[in-house]
Amino acid sequence: MLTLTPINYNWLNMEPIVMKRFLVTLGFLCSLNLTVQAQTPLLEDFDRLSDFAESSYPDLFSPPTTTNQTEASGSTWYYRDYGYLTPIPGGTGLVIAVNVSGGDGFSPGDVYALGGEFGTEPALVGTLSNLLSLVPDTSDLREGKLLVRAWDTEGVAMLRDAYENYINYETSDWEMGNNQGFFRMGEPPATVQVGSDVYEQHLDDLPHIVFDVPPDLYLVADVPADTPFYFTALWRAENIGTVYMRADNEGQGITVDVNGSYVIELPYDFVLSEYQQLLRQLEGYTPSAGIQDALEQVEQAMQQVEAASSPSDRALASYEALSLVMPLKEQIVIAVSNEVIAENGIRSDFDLNYEGFGSWTSASHVPGYEQARDAGFTSVYTIVIHDFLIPEPGIYDYSNLEAQIDAAEELGFKIALGINTHVANNPQWVQELSFEELKTLYYEIAYNVVSHFGDRVSTYYAVMELGLVINGMSMQELTDLAKASFDGARAAAPDMPFGYYASAAAYVPYQMNPVDPENPPAYSSLDLLSFMQADGLEMYFKALQMQYGTTFAPIDIQRFQEIVVNYHDELQVPIYMGETGYSSKTDDYDIPADYYWHDGFTQQAQYEWANGTLRALYALPFVKGYYWVHLDPDNLENPSAYLSSLIGTGLVDADGNRKLALDAFADFFAELAN
Numbered sequence: 032m033l034t035l036t037p038i039n040y041n042w043l044n045m046e047p048i049v050m051k052r053f054l055v056t057l058g059f060l061c062s063l064n065l066t067v068q069a070q071t072p073l074l075e076d077f078d079r080l081s082d083f084a085e086s087s088y089p090d091l092f093s094p095p096t097t098t099n100q101t102e103a104s105g106s107t108w109y110y111r112d113y114g115y116l117t118p119i120p121g122g123t124g125l126v127i128a129v130n131v132s133g134g135d136g137f138s139p140g141d142v143y144a145l146g147g148e149f150g151t152e153p154a155l156v157g158t159l160s161n162l163l164s165l166v167p168d169t170s171d172l173r174e175g176k177l178l179v180r181a182w183d184t185e186g187v188a189m190l191r192d193a194y195e196n197y198i199n200y201e202t203s204d205w206e207m208g209n210n211q212g213f214f215r216m217g218e219p220p221a222t223v224q225v226g227s228d229v230y231e232q233h234l235d236d237l238p239h240i241v242f243d244v245p246p247d248l249y250l251v252a253d254v255p256a257d258t259p260f261y262f263t264a265l266w267r268a269e270n271i272g273t274v275y276m277r278a279d280n281e282g283q284g285i286t287v288d289v290n291g292s293y294v295i296e297l298p299y300d301f302v303l304s305e306y307q308q309l310l311r312q313l314e315g316y317t318p319s320a321g322i323q324d325a326l327e328q329v330e331q332a333m334q335q336v337e338a339a340s341s342p343s344d345r346a347l348a349s350y351e352a353l354s355l356v357m358p359l360k361e362q363i364v365i366a367v368s369n370e371v372i373a374e375n376g377i378r379s380d381f382d383l384n385y386e387g388f389g390s391w392t393s394a395s396h397v398p399g400y401e402q403a404r405d406a407g408f409t410s411v412y413t414i415v416i417h418d419f420l421i422p423e424p425g426i427y428d429y430s431n432l433e434a435q436i437d438a439a440e441e442l443g444f445k446i447a448l449g450i451n452t453h454v455a456n457n458p459q460w461v462q463e464l465s466f467e468e469l470k471t472l473y474y475e476i477a478y479n480v481v482s483h484f485g486d487r488v489s490t491y492y493a494v495m496e497l498g499l500v501i502n503g504m505s506m507q508e509l510t511d512l513a514k515a516s517f518d519g520a521r522a523a524a525p526d527m528p529f530g531y532y533a534s535a536a537a538y539v540p541y542q543m544n545p546v547d548p549e550n551p552p553a554y555s556s557l558d559l560l561s562f563m564q565a566d567g568l569e570m571y572f573k574a575l576q577m578q579y580g581t582t583f584a585p586i587d588i589q590r591f592q593e594i595v596v597n598y599h600d601e602l603q604v605p606i607y608m609g610e611t612g613y614s615s616k617t618d619d620y621d622i623p624a625d626y627y628w629h630d631g632f633t634q635q636a637q638y639e640w641a642n643g644t645l646r647a648l649y650a651l652p653f654v655k656g657y658y659w660v661h662l663d664p665d666n667l668e669n670p671s672a673y674l675s676s677l678i679g680t681g682l683v684d685a686d687g688n689r690k691l692a693l694d695a696f697a698d699f700f701a702e703l704a705n
Contacts (some may be wrong), residue, residue, distance in 0.1 A: 051691065073292075074098060076159055077109045078513035079128045079290075080142070083166045084127070086291050087178070091148060092380060093123050105135035115146035123147055129159050161191030175212070175287035177226070177262070179250040182346030183298040184267065194250060198265045200584035200626050205676035210265035210275065210584045212543040213254050218283040219597040220263055220275075221537035221557040223548050227253035241256070256291065259284020263538075263582045265626075266301060268350050271357035272636075273626045275538050275586045276301040282311070296342065298349040305356050306333055312363045312589070322362060329355045331552030361588040365643050368650035377703045379647060382490070383696065384447060384658035385682075386412040386610060392438045396663075400442050400682035406682075406697035408491060410445040411607070411674050412658055415480060417457045419571070421472075424460060429483055436487055447658075448488045449495035449532050450477050451516045454502050466508060470515040490607075490656075493520040498554035506554060506562045514568055529569035532609055533560060536575040537594045539583050558601055572655060573602065574609030580640065581614050581660075582676045585628035588640075592647040599653050607656040613640035615690060616679025634691045641682075649699075659696075 048148035077098060084092040096119075098109050109129050114122020125146040133139040140159040145152070150631075181189040183197070198209040213226030252621045254260065261279030277299035279285065287293045306329070312525075318326060332352035385408040400411075419431040439446050451473045454462055464472065477493050478634070495507045495514040504512075513531065520529045533556040535542060545551040560573065575598060579586045599606055616622040617632040629636040640657070648654045662677035663685045682693040 037326060037683065048589070052627075065628070070450060070661075073129070073131055073159070074109055075506050077161060080159065080166060081111050081127065082288060082291055084289065086588050087294055091123055092122050092125060092127075094119065101649075103427050104137070106133060106137050108130035109600075113146075125149065138206070140305075141667065152690075159693050163527065173288060175254050175256040176292040177252045177254045177285070177287065177295040178180060178292055179252060179297065180342065180659070181250065181296065184342060184345045184347075184350050186343040190341070191249070193251060194261075197267065198296070201624075204672045207584060209540045209544045209581075210538070211540075213252065213260050213262050213664055216254070216259040216261060216279065216436075219557065219594060220543055220544060221597070221691065222555040223545060223551070224543045225255045225260060228544065231684050243290060250543070252475045254285075254287055254293075256287050256289040256655075261285065261304070262295065264297075266298060266317045268298070268353035270354040270356060270629070272585060272588060272628045272630070274357065274628060275380050275477040276353070276357075276585045279304045296345070298353055299336070302333070302336060302349040302464050303354060305353065305360065306404065307354055308589070309360050309363070312360060312367075316363070316367055319366060322359070325355065325359050325362065325684055329359060332356075346589055357587055361643060364589050364592055365646050368646040371650040372646065372703070375650075375652075376530040378649065379656055382410050382445070382447075382535045382607070383408045384412050384607075384656060385444075386409045386658045386660045387681075388662065389413050389435045390662075391444070392435055396418060397442070398687050399681060400444070400691055402683050402693060404443055406693050406701040408444070408659075408696065410447055411439050412449070413439075414449040414452065416497065417452075417461065420480075421461070422458060427479055427483075432480075432484070436484065445489040446487065447490035447492070448484070449492040450460075450480050450520065451494045451495050451512070453498040453500045454504070462502075466511075470511055473512050474515040474519035474522075478523045479519075481520045481523035481527070484558050486527075486562065491527065491561040492532040493517045493529040495574075496534040496574045497578075498556060499534040501552065501554055506559055507566070509559065510563045510568060511555070512567045513563055517568065517570070530572035530574060530607070531560065531563075531570045532574040532576075534576050535583065536598065538579070538590070539585055557598065557601065560598075564602060570634060572605040572607060574607040574656075574658070576610040579613065580628045581612060582673065584626065587628075588643040589693075591644060592651070593655060595648065595651065599651075605653050606651075606655060607658065608644075609658045610660040611644060611658070611690070612660045612677070612680040613637045614677065614679035615692070619679045619684050622678065638691040639696050641692040642699070643701055 042452060044457075048277065081092070081098060085095045092111075092113055094113070096111050096113065098111055101110065102254070107130075111127055112585070113119065113125045115124050115126040123632050125144060127142065127144045130137040130139055130141045140154050142159055142162055143153045144156050179194075181187055181194055181197075183193060184274070187193075195208070198210045200206065208561065211228070212219050212224030213219055214224055214540075219356075248396055252281050259280075261277055261284060262275045262276050265659050266276040267273040276298070278295055280300075285293055285295070309329070312528070313326075332348070333410060336345060336348040336352050339348045383402040387396070387400075391400045392410055413432070415433050417432060419428060421427060436446050437652075454469065461472065467677060473494075481491060494513045497513060500507065517529055521525075534553070536556055541553055542555045545553070556575070563570075575595065577591065577594065579591065595606060595608070613636065614632045615626065615634040615637040617624065618634045622632070624632050628629055629639055643659060648657050659680075659682070660677065661680040661682065663679070663681040682690050682696070684690060
């Protein structure tokens with residue numbers, strides 16, 4: 032369901048509307064007979080114009096129909112009838128026609144319209160060639176065009192600069208731009224998108240399309256044709272903050288004809304689709320009184336959206352509705368999860384990990400880890416730093432890892448350990464090895480580490496984040512490195528399970544919009560893991576990195592859970608939620624940010640993220656653990672831009688003060704125990 036741009040009929044004054052004679056007199060109307068469509072270039076041109084009218088202005092030219100031919104008034108005509116000549120259910124009451132042969136005062140190529148907004152007398156609206164010049168030129172497109180109309184939260188129409196401000200994510204010293212993409216229905220946004228970036232298109236001769244912006248400019252994207260897809264982008268609304276939203280034609284998918292076009296309004300199309308997602312969540316679920324009350328408010332807001340009389344008013348009403356729809360989606364996820372948890376009770380197979388880059392070895396952070404342990408955290412995660420482990424060929428130095436494992440054991444934590452990683456995270460001498468030598472080394476490292484630590488480590492990841500920096504390697508080469516790592520680990524401990532620790536799961540611009548898709552600097556984790564499995568790599572479990580609202584732009588909890596389910600559906604192995612968290616740095620350290628989830632980087636929002644994501648994950652039986660990643664300002668003297676995105680994610684602040692989010696974990700396990 033779309034509300035699209037109306038034609039501004041004032042533009043017709045630019046062409047003399049010559050009433051040469053009635054295109055349609057009563058006798059002429061009665062004489063129209065359907066014939067087989069002629070296959071001529073003129074017919075193809077008229078079809079192109081008519082198809083554009085139907086797809087771009089369905090309020091005027093509906094329902095879509097075929098072109099017919101007739102002989103009348105001494106001329107040949109092509110026409111399309113939308114319920115003027117013959118009543119059609121849902122018809123808009125127009126007819127458009129083009130003169131083919133000329134004669135009797137008519138000129139070939141003249142286009143007439145009658146009925147509806149054009150009035151009761153036929154109007155010459157222009158020549159076919161002139162009108163086609165007003166249709167977006169799709170000759171250079173891969174498939175079709177999506178026209179994007181967007182309004183900000185003040186109801187002001189956007190050009191590209193304002194649009195890009197909405198979809199770019201910036202916080203502290205960290206930035207990730209171009210958070211948008213087009214994806215086929217049923218596929219998560221976890222790979223290179225199938226459309227183009229949204230760009231500005233100059234069409235000086237397009238005055239009849241009113242965008243509330245300069246008439247020579249509008250936003251457009253190249254999109255796939257004849258296949259249903261959805262659009263997702265970072266957007267904003269009250270109560271939910273700045274999160275990815277989705278437009279998918281109310282769950283049906285957007286379909287564009289080859290060399291055709293389709294128009295979406297933002298945020299209007301976002302709220303239509305997100306509302307349908309909410310309704311799907313309610314299927315088979317009996318809502319509580321509180322959720323039922325919230326749903327009634329949503330329904331009232333949606334009525335206001337449909338009642339809006341202008342695009343600007345519709346945008347404002349849509350933002351208001353989104354401020355209710357998006358949080359309610361999250362509430363339903365949590366409510367349904369709570370019911371599952373209440374039915375199943377305490378799980379013995381769920382590991383809560385306080386992942387802190389080895390900071391538990393620092394005396395200043397020990398009190399924080401002790402509080403995390405007492406709140407229910409059972410393990411910590413660290414990685415093998417190859418610069419320390421193998422500083423020179425043939426030399427293994429375990430002292431750094433020994434110190435971390437000793438300190439963790441003293442605090443009562445189990446250890447999760449990642450062994451091999453992408454080549455760029457290796458000493459220079461390793462990066463200079465041939466590929467065959469590299470495979471041999473990865474086997475040896477995995478074998479030696481597992482042999483050395485044995486069951487002192489409770490969870491081993493034989494390899495981690497191989498696709499994050501690929502150094503020109505193919506997926507097959509990375510798969511061979513992964514196989515070498517798994518083979519080495521299994522040779523050291525044949526009965527022990529080993530997993531793969533993946534980098535970003537989805538909704539990450541460097542995967543969706545790589546600068547050079549033909550030579551990407553990184554591979555999508557979903558693409559790489561799927562390739563590895565198809566190539567015979569057996570992993571017993573996998574960990575997903577989902578640092579939304581910190582390193583990555585925020586998503587809502589419904590989409591968070593959806594991604595986890597998508598990965599499990601694709602790979603069918605247990606999942607550990609690796610590296611997720613949320614920062615309260617604005618409350619803790621007065622660090623401002625314009626892009627955030629819920630009410631900002633506050634302790635309250637951090638609590639809500641911890642509480643919601645924990646419950647959403649604990650209710651999924653195939654999720655075996657949750658790793659809360661954290662960093663505080665005194666972890667590192669000069670944190671990198673990446674690490675700066677994690678400042679304030681600790682559940683205990685730099686002064687040792689307990690944050691609200693720690694209560695989310697403590698209260699959850701106390702609730703289970705009771």
